[in-house]
Amino acid sequence: MAFSWGRSLRAQHLLFSILLHTAWEVGSGQIHYSVSEEAKHGTFVGRIAQDLGLEVGELVPRLFRVVSKDRRDYLEVNAQNGILFVNSRIDREELCGRSPVCSIHLEVIVDRPLQVFHVEVEIKDINDNPPVFLVKQQKLFILESRTSDSRFPLEGASDADIGANAELSYKLSDSEYFTLEINTNEEDTKSVDLVLKKSLDREDTPEHNLLLTATDQGKPELTGTAQLLITVLDANDNAPAFDKSTYNVRLFENVPNGTLVIRLNASDADEGVNKEIQYHFGSLVLANIRSKFSIDSNTGEIRVNGNLDYEECNLYEIKIEAVDRSSFPLTGHCKVMVKLLDVNDNAPQVSVTSLSLPVSEDAPPGTVIALISVFDRDSGANGQVTCSLSPSRPFTLVSTFKNYYSLVLDSSVDRESVTAYELVVTARDGGMPALWATASVSVGIGDVNDNAPSFEQPVYTVFVKENNPPGHHIFTVSASDPDAQENALVSYSLVERRVGERPLSSYVSVHSESGKVYALQPLDHEELELLQFQVSARDAGFPPLGSNVSLQVFVLDENDNPPVVLPPHAGVSPVTELVSQSVAVGHVVAKIRAVDADSGYNAWLSYELLPEDGVGRSPFRVGLYTGEISTTRALEDSDAARQTLLVLVKDHGKPVLSATATVSVSLVESGQTFKTSSSTSGALGKSGMGKDIALMDVNVYLIIAICSVSSLLVLSLLLYMALRCSTPPKGVCGPGKPTLVCSSEVGSLSYSQQRQQKVYSWDNVTKNDLMAFSPNFPQPPGSREGGQIQEVVMEHSGKVSQNYYLSNYVILIFKFSQYIVSIYMIPITCQALYK
Template structure:
């Protein structure tokens, strides 16, 4: 028969460690240890795991493995949790039912199934509205389970704790203050569950309350008024401003559309376009600062929620000036022409300037070119006077092209200009001017009366009547002859004419003045010296004066037959009243009987013997000599000399020896000649003394060549000795001209009977170089 003993229970706290003794089972069962040791004992665990065991040696019940009450008894149908053990002892068999109660300890904290709870609450929910929250779970039982809940601090929410039928605790969230999503769209709360154990344990969960929006906010702009600047001439489509309106609501309640209000003018709406989606205002048409400097706009922002709300702002657009307008010049008055003697500071023109731009773009400066005799003087705002700054001279600059240039101060600067022509009126401030102060005019003799000699044109830089010149010959008499009888000048053009034919051999030069007078008021004049020089023409043929022949052209001479070689046989002297090269004479044999017997010097006309006469030479020799001048064409004269050789005791002398005349030549005529020659010699001496005195007061002349003395013997009463010639009136003047050109002084002295003259020529090398006029007057 089996006996069962039931042990009510043992209480074991779940925190006991492995190996801990729960109780002395042998003692509690009334068994001694020896009996237990000798008898076979078996322990069966009720369940699927063995947590307790009996020590067969001691009979102690001990913990084989640590126990977890919440694991062993997961259901909280009751607060008790038991482990049952069946122990069997054989011989005899005895069975014991052992119940071990595992008592709870607060080893678990409350926890929520969801760590975060989300709640959507409309911001229009009324105060006091209740919202259920998830409960916290605690595996512990009794007082170790959830006892209370706590809520983090909140102005809008509170907790209300409820107790269920099973004694469990749960909490509701109560709205204590109205929500405003725009102020706080999300509320983050912490819910804490607290158990009743000692010490207490807690568990937390986050509560995220998302406030649902309602359209309770109107759109609003960042500012009530906006002021922006936009450059004129900005490209079409360029951004002026992007307006930004915000709506504290969300969703469609915050979607905004932009539009102009009725207070925005149509003109402004045409100039600027408004994007309704993003609030961008862009240039629609070209902006001109000069048309309108300021635009005012009013923009409305409207949300798209039900019962839409709107907000507005004002926008002022200032147009910024660009330097896109050229400055302008306006000539208010311009005086032209003006007199060239206008005084300094005379106002010539009044000019105004302007520029439609503003600021520096509208500030302008007016200029005229440098180096002009004018300056600008500011008279008033943007008005300038152009005045004379330097003396004017029409003859230097007859007119001025004055360019007025106006430039603004923009960047880059713009400018404009206008040119005016200023003419100067002439005044009579210049005297007529001849190109030369002295005119030398050469007139070839034998000119035709009325021939144009020269054009003496003066120049007057003045104009009109101040430039019209009249020419006059200033009267001057020469030998009781007025210049106006010899010359004529055209009063209009200054052409000078000869009124007569001039003869160089009579008149060689004229000196007078010509005046040019303008027609101004008062008239101005100037004069010039004119020197007329008569130029010689080869209009006179040479005249042979030695050997002199009374009739015909044949001269007979006698020469001793015993004449030595080189002796002077004859000297041909020809005179030409022309001058310079026209009077230069050369001599040549035209015919000669024996060319080996005589030589002719081509320059002085001396005929000399080249050898002595021989018995074979003919007694009569015929020599034809031609005297030719140097003119073009050349003129000439010839003389034929018939030489006869005589057997006489006439001595031949050298060139420088005077040949004594035979006794029979001293006729009455010769006596008069001697007397005349003495008189001339006396006058010559007086003249030399006077010349020496005058020369002492003047620079010494160059040393002249020694005087030449010539001698020739003629059987006729024409004797040339010491260059003294007995001549008639036919050729004394020609001799005078020829001799004076050769640098000799010629003196003409009448013989006592007056039928003949003595013409004496003295070389000027003796010092009588200043007596040509007196000699001429003497002749």
């Protein structure tokens, strides 16, 4: 009935005495709440969102969640109002046992950005456990000869509560023979002794039945009872006695089996068999103690019989009985208190939770990556754990609370340098020797579009033969982007501009994915020698990044233009040249002039006199590179008076293209030529001898003029070649004057057609083109992907500019000498004609 009354009071206490308070612990950053155990479901604990400074409306978007260390759902948070409430039954004794402080540690986690808060909810004890006696009926055998004040140990009660709720007082039912005595030893434990007040008389009362009641100090008070059955024995006068009532022993945990704990020695004042003693565990010794220890009944040695673990139990109370061998044995009692000392036998435990991965490479320092908790079952220094991180950069560990750490970004990261970090968290305790445990954390780095596509070279030079087919692949540009996924997906496009009067896109195009550049139409070297443009590479990131590369497309000449004979020998009708039969050997009869629209070898012309059928050895020849028709021997009377010369003009291209010029030569007697000339001019010569002398004078002057011009030209050419040879023997391609064709064999010069060749660049500047070469030069090799060919070309623009100025210098000297000779020849020619 007393038990029911206690239960009723406890229920009433639960309804009105739930203690709730909220406070910030100074310097710890932790929120403390308290709630009584056995609180009902839904009991208010605290306004956790308000106390953490969070808006209620942010809880759901920021993924507000509560994580308990032991993964139990004792407490829950209402995400709609931010209130922490009791979710399931909390039994303090089940949760913390007899620990004086019982708390539930919660980790409150919110994302965007990641924040972590520590909440400690203290579980208050209520008096919900009555005192309990392990043995409901305790039997004692007492000799009637025992003197007053004899003491008999009783098994006390235990209470699962703590504090005042576990402080017990004992009461014995009324008896004129017995009373209770409560003693507190140095381990702060109470022992209950039954004290004999006066001598017993077995013949009068052989048995005594008493009720032992234990009452705690809780509100309401709860009680427990045990029956004492005392049997009075008749015999032995003296019971065995120990020199101490309590023995204290200290042992290290995990000592091996068979280790001696203590050797007991009791004495008996009797003689004979009544003095012989045997040692036994007390009848009230629990089974778990019997499994850990053993006692030798003859020697009283207590030894370790099982595995002792400080973390399981650190104090053992062993009650020993010493019994003599009398027919009516007497018993002596003592207590052995075995206290275990902690050994560093438990390594720390590391737990990594709430990983926020991957880490964006633009994440600022201080970003929380993960939460780390450590735990060690040992005590004291053996249970003090410190954590370290390897490698220490670019992450660090920040201690947020006891045994709690945050893995924090300490400095900036770059995914292109390191794509992932393999971190090792090491937890080490303070024991000797220290034990440690590790946990691996793989932190991946998320890509950000922070790298623009890049080309291997800022400028590419491409050589393309003219007359290419439409859609011809001329080059492939390729840009690389060290980013990942769509941030590294590169597309290509033309940087549009105008080339002359037409847009760039009418000449070339670029494939957006492969970067292949195509010529959309046939290119003509005579129209366009250099096409400069830019290709843009752009990634697919957000925002997109891009870069440009310049392409210089040189259009190489092909032999697609035949030589063209210049007037006066360009007509269909042959031009008639009058030649005196008395001219000397080597006399120049006529000069064939021709030009070729091509360049280089393709514009280098040679002249050849075609033989006529049925004609013997011709008295005429043509200069291979000069085009001058001259006599090879003295003219004879047998030579035909009128001869038609067919001159073949060929270039040096492949295939060879040619043109023909027809010259009609009329042989006249001496003096007739000048008569013809005089009649043409409207004046008559004085005499044949005077005309011959005049003709001779004119020829002398002409020879002097030609020698002067040739000498100046040879000197200019030698100077040019000397300056040219001072640079590396590279081919030259660049702006300059009209194409100059040189002959190292003959030492003469001829010009191709005077034409302005346009070179298109970004600033649309028109330049003259000069290309110089010697026929002794080897043919430049050429082959490139998609029909490209290689020419021997100047590597640096500075060398192109140097050759450009040298070429202009030579041309200037030649034109100046030509101009001087022309001025000098005008009066001489007029004087000769006049004569």
